Ligand SMILES: Nc1ncnc2c1ncn2[C@@H]1O[C@H](COP(=O)(O)OP(=O)(O)OP(=O)(O)O)[C@@H](O)[C@H]1O
């Protein structure tokens with residue numbers, strides 16, 4: 001589009017402050033068959049709205065921008081953007097999918113950073129829109145293949161969750177990975193930042209929660225704890241099965257999220273034994289021990305009766321409980337010790353994109369092209385914002 005045409009176009013579309021619109025699509029995107037494959041910004045139209053993808057988000061050069069133009073009001077708006085989105089790059093192809101998603105393909109990017117989904121009217125986005133009372137869109141990174149279900153382990157403080165998880169990770173280091181939570185509590189003497197927890201400040205954590213960076217969070221024994229989306233995805237991306245050690249409130253939030261997990265609750269043999277273990281650990285003051293024991297009663301009740309947990313383990317004899325944990329996870333001596341294979345998606349730098357039902361055809365363009373075509377099968381995609389969109393199947397069709 002020439003500069004003069006662009007200016008005329010921008011004024012006819014209403015004012016988009018400091019946002020360069022390279023081109024806007026016309027009706028071809030409304031039926032889901034439209035394609036954009038030029039440099040810089042791109043846009044797709046869904047109903048009366050154009051979603052313009054490009055530039056930067058709120059002036060931050062590390063975050064790709066999203067703006068919405070509403071045809072009925074002729075107004076531009078900047079939605080709240082949830083999730084961790086792609087960094088801006090040279091150009092994008094975008095295509096409208098079902099269920100309020102836009103597939104965004106980055107041009108010339110690394111294989112683990114090429115496929116993204118912008119959710120504009122998914123279940124998650126609708127919920128967040130209602131919750132926040134404002135316009136919301138959410139990014140989700142596209143990943144090839146599926147991951148094994150994460151494991152959520154809850155139970156009262158001192159019951160032995162950490163001990164069991166450590167045993168599992170020690171015996172199967174390439175199979176399991178720990179989701180490192182954020183917390184506002186102070187580190188214990190042996191605890192390392194980034195290993196046991198991400199120790200953080202309350203204001204910083206609250207800001208990140210508001211920015212949609214957390215899968216769940218809760219106030220536990222007087223401090224704020226939470227699982228960032230990144231903490232889970234980092235483990236899953238490395239091909240390992242993710243383990244979350246979180247309280248019952250957190251487990252409840254995860255249960256109602258898009259993360260399909262296995263939920264395990266660990267019970268103590270008695271309250272007396274729980275108290276003895278907490279005291280023997282020697283990490284809490286008397287006041288904190290009392291607080292944790294008071295909370296334990298309610299947690300055990302909720303753990304047994306809330307319907308969140310499909311497995312209840314009693315940690316009396318440690319070795320026996322560990323064996324039961326391995327059994328319910330289906331780990332026996334014949335189980336493979338490797339995680340899921342992780343592969344990126346290598347896409348040609350210059351390409352055109354077409355859509356046919358659930359398949360996206362990516363055809364290389366340019367002088368050195370071999371005319372091979374990459375097909376992304378999206379018929380089995382699952383998950384989505386605020387986490388990854390998994391289950392992309394990739395095929396290459398060689399030119400004859
Ligand atoms: N079956 C068991 N028998 C005796 N002691 C145990 C048993 N399991 C764990 N312990 C001990 O109990 C203490 C508490 O265990 P652990 O720190 O793993 O609990 P936790 O559930 O992770 O607690 P928190 O929620 O506070 O992090 C530790 O000192 C641990 O060695």
Ligand SMILES: Nc1nc2c(ncn2[C@@H]2O[C@H](COP(=O)(O)O)[C@@H](O)[C@H]2O)c(=O)[nH]1
Nearest residue numbers: 157181217218220225226227245246247250
């Ligand atoms: N909801 C969440 N609960 C969490 C998270 N990380 C840990 N926890 C729970 O907090 C208590 C106390 O832990 P401690 O390390 O201070 O002893 C324990 O029950 C954990 O399960 C989290 O990210 N979210």
